[in-house]
Amino acid sequence: MDDIAHATGVSRSTVSFVLNGREDIQIPAPTRDRVRAAARELGYRPHAGAQALAKARTDLIGIVTDIVATPFAGEIIRGAQHAAWARDKFLLVVGTDGDPTRVAAAFEMLLQRRVEGIIFATQANESVTLPAAAREVPTVLVHCVSDAGDFTTILPDEEAGGALATETLIRAGHRRIGMINLDPWLRAAIPRETGYRRALATAGVAFNPRLVRVGHATAEGGYEAARELLAEVDPPTALFCANDRMAMGAYDAVKEAGLRIPGDVSVVGFDNQEIIAAFLRPALTTVALPFDTMGATAIDALCAPSFGPPAVTIVPCPLVERASVGR
Amino acid sequence: MDDIAHATGVSRSTVSFVLNGREDIQIPAPTRDRVRAAARELGYRPHAGAQALAKARTDLIGIVTDIVATPFAGEIIRGAQHAAWARDKFLLVVGTDGDPTRVAAAFEMLLQRRVEGIIFATQANESVTLPAAAREVPTVLVHCVSDAGDFTTILPDEEAGGALATETLIRAGHRRIGMINLDPWLRAAIPRETGYRRALATAGVAFNPRLVRVGHATAEGGYEAARELLAEVDPPTALFCANDRMAMGAYDAVKEAGLRIPGDVSVVGFDNQEIIAAFLRPALTTVALPFDTMGATAIDALCAPSFGPPAVTIVPCPLVERASVGR
DNA sequence: CTGAAAGCGCTAACAT
DNA sequence: ATGTTAGCGCTTTCAG
Numbered sequence: 001m002d003d004i005a006h007a008t009g010v011s012r013s014t015v016s017f018v019l020n021g022r023e024d025i026q027i028p029a030p031t032r033d034r035v036r037a038a039a040r041e042l043g044y045r046p047h048a049g050a051q052a053l054a055k056a057r058t059d060l061i062g063i064v065t066d067i068v069a070t071p072f073a074g075e076i077i078r079g080a081q082h083a084a085w086a087r088d089k090f091l092l093v094v095g096t097d098g099d100p101t102r103v104a105a106a107f108e109m110l111l112q113r114r115v116e117g118i119i120f121a122t123q124a125n126e127s128v129t130l131p132a133a134a135r136e137v138p139t140v141l142v143h144c145v146s147d148a149g150d151f152t153t154i155l156p157d158e159e160a161g162g163a164l165a166t167e168t169l170i171r172a173g174h175r176r177i178g179m180i181n182l183d184p185w186l187r188a189a190i191p192r193e194t195g196y197r198r199a200l201a202t203a204g205v206a207f208n209p210r211l212v213r214v215g216h217a218t219a220e221g222g223y224e225a226a227r228e229l230l231a232e233v234d235p236p237t238a239l240f241c242a243n244d245r246m247a248m249g250a251y252d253a254v255k256e257a258g259l260r261i262p263g264d265v266s267v268v269g270f271d272n273q274e275i276i277a278a279f280l281r282p283a284l285t286t287v288a289l290p291f292d293t294m295g296a297t298a299i300d301a302l303c304a305p306s307f308g309p310p311a312v313t314i315v316p317c318p319l320v321e322r323a324s325v326g327r
Numbered sequence: 328m329d330d331i332a333h334a335t336g337v338s339r340s341t342v343s344f345v346l347n348g349r350e351d352i353q354i355p356a357p358t359r360d361r362v363r364a365a366a367r368e369l370g371y372r373p374h375a376g377a378q379a380l381a382k383a384r385t386d387l388i389g390i391v392t393d394i395v396a397t398p399f400a401g402e403i404i405r406g407a408q409h410a411a412w413a414r415d416k417f418l419l420v421v422g423t424d425g426d427p428t429r430v431a432a433a434f435e436m437l438l439q440r441r442v443e444g445i446i447f448a449t450q451a452n453e454s455v456t457l458p459a460a461a462r463e464v465p466t467v468l469v470h471c472v473s474d475a476g477d478f479t480t481i482l483p484d485e486e487a488g489g490a491l492a493t494e495t496l497i498r499a500g501h502r503r504i505g506m507i508n509l510d511p512w513l514r515a516a517i518p519r520e521t522g523y524r525r526a527l528a529t530a531g532v533a534f535n536p537r538l539v540r541v542g543h544a545t546a547e548g549g550y551e552a553a554r555e556l557l558a559e560v561d562p563p564t565a566l567f568c569a570n571d572r573m574a575m576g577a578y579d580a581v582k583e584a585g586l587r588i589p590g591d592v593s594v595v596g597f598d599n600q601e602i603i604a605a606f607l608r609p610a611l612t613t614v615a616l617p618f619d620t621m622g623a624t625a626i627d628a629l630c631a632p633s634f635g636p637p638a639v640t641i642v643p644c645p646l647v648e649r650a651s652v653g654r
Numbered sequence: 655c656t657g658a659a660a661g662c663g664c665t666a667a668c669a670t
Numbered sequence: 671a672t673g674t675t676a677g678c679g680c681t682t683t684c685a686g
Binding site: 001002012013016017020046047049050051052053054055 | 678683
């Protein structure tokens with residue numbers, strides 16, 4: 001900046017003002033132009049770090065997550081990145097592999113970096129306990145809840161999602177709808193089934209406990225559960241699988257039984273794991289876990305004019321229609 | 328720091344020295360202890376930004392990628408994050424959605440942030456052209472090549488991967504091995520097939536052009552190609568699919584033909600998209616695209632004592648053995 | 655309308 | 671062995 005001040009014959013402050021486009025300061029247009037020209041010629045590039053120091057604003061937001069190989073982490077980073085970029089904020093990401101020691105270290109490092117907020121996200125919808133440092137900076141939880149329950153939290157609307165999946169099947173004319181659920185200790189299992197029951201009740205369909213099985217969240221489990229369901233005396237004509245992996249297994253069972261999807265049995269999944277859902281044959285209609293939206297929502301919360309008291313935001317799970325529902 | 332200097336009755340420099348653990352400066356142990364104690368009591372937390380300004384080292388590394396929903400971006404970020412953390416570096420991530428304008432903007436922003444290096448990674452192994460700013464900072468390409476070819480580049484060893492997949496099948500006793508390849512304009516298609524042919528040749532198996540088909544990189548394509556292959560007069564007993572999605576489709580075709588995997592036909596995939604490979608039934612043996620390793624390798628290159636002239640590093644693609652190969 | 659000057663929080667010669 | 675001092679690159683108040 002000194003260089004360009006000298007080159008232009010003005011002071012550093014003037015340079016600062018015009019480069020920051022401060023129209024509130026009266027500076028003749030010709031001067032402004034000269035400054036800008038000099039800046040360009042000299043290849044001036046502002047030093048964000050120095051600006052941050054002077055302004056006491058880093059424009060940095062941290063995101064700590066138990067990054068694993070599922071696309072979930074990628075999606076939430078993507079959503080957050082997008083929203084952050086729109087606000088001229090940058091994302092500092094640190095993965096913890098779920099190690100609590102690293103979580104604490106991550107928070108400490110981010111605080112030293114003077115991030116303006118931290119997003120703490122997990123793959124699985126679970127209960128977590130944050131390091132004390134989390135209270136020293138705006139922190140929002142994504143896809144998990146705090147034991148103490150005193151953090152702003154972004155959660156997917158699992159129950160509405162379960163209902164949506166079920167309604168989709170009902171609307172297609174199905175009444176005998178089987179559900180293959182996750183193991184009950186997975187937090188998402190309960191609300192997804194609650195949604196299923198609610199949709200059934202709303203449609204005036206009696207709930208039949210024989211029609212719900214647990215598939216252990218794996219393709220193998222989905223296969224077994226679907227086989228059982230299909231072996232019932234009056235088998236379901238539609239299956240709501242509480243995740244796409246189980247739906248993948250269910251596909252196998254249906255096909256093995258000589259049945260067609262969606263001709264003989266319709267299937268709806270949950271999670272929208274693109275790689276599975278989009279490429280299963282036929283492509284799987286499923287309820288999406290809106291990770292990108294949650295990531296963006298977290299940024300919005302963090303960047304809000306005033307970061308308010310703890311609140312819970314429930315993000316809807318949209319239906320992604322593909323080709324596995326029919327009739 | 329001033330506070331702790333006053334509290335301890337020493338100067339700021341002394342505080343700086345002990346807090347930075349500079350043993351080369353002679354300071355009596357008791358003084359050191361007092362300083363550290365005061366720091367703790369006052370809840371002192373170093374300001375990384377100020378340190379960066381003073382030291383002219385930000386410890387920041389940028390990563391720009393066309394983040395999409397595949398787990399690839401997540402894996403490379405994970406690998407890079409890991410390696411960066413080990414070196415006390417932080418990752419600034421920006422996604423571009425493949426938009427060239429944003430790529431240029433991303434580089435500019437990262438340079439303003441004074442990152443010490445930039446990783447440019449793409450989902451698909453492709454040819455890219457980087458903005459001019461890329462020359463102003465150590466930059467390494469991951470999973471893509473530059474038109475000009477003058478950047479340090481990290482690439483997977485696709486050819487060795489193709490050979491590895493094929494050898495795996497050969498070693499299991501197969502001689503009639505079909506290959507379902509990607510569309511030829513996908514950069515990975517050529518080397519994967521070259522590897523296939525090389526492995527065949529090495530094993531003394533004649534190459535039979537009727538045994539290789541193109542599956543368009545989709546499950547549907549894999550299904551069609553597998554059906555054709557299985558309909559040959561002397562059908563293959565093993566299938567090497569150039570990606571896991573096509574393997575997924577191939578599974579369907581094999582099962583539909585009343586054949587078993589791996590009893591009647593063995594299958595090997597490529598990419599190791601965990602979500603597919605690990606949950607297919609039977610789980611798919613596949614060659615992994617080592618994104619995390621590539622990310623880590625990129626960090627290593629960037630952090631090397633002296634960032635050398637452009638070089639290409641080829642990272643091996645390891646075999647992930649699961650349950651689809653037999654005989 | 656423009657410039658001087660005082661920081662932002664920290665490091666590192668250079669003196670003492 | 672410890673303190674003084676001069677920055678790092680930029681913003682911003684306050685005079686002029």
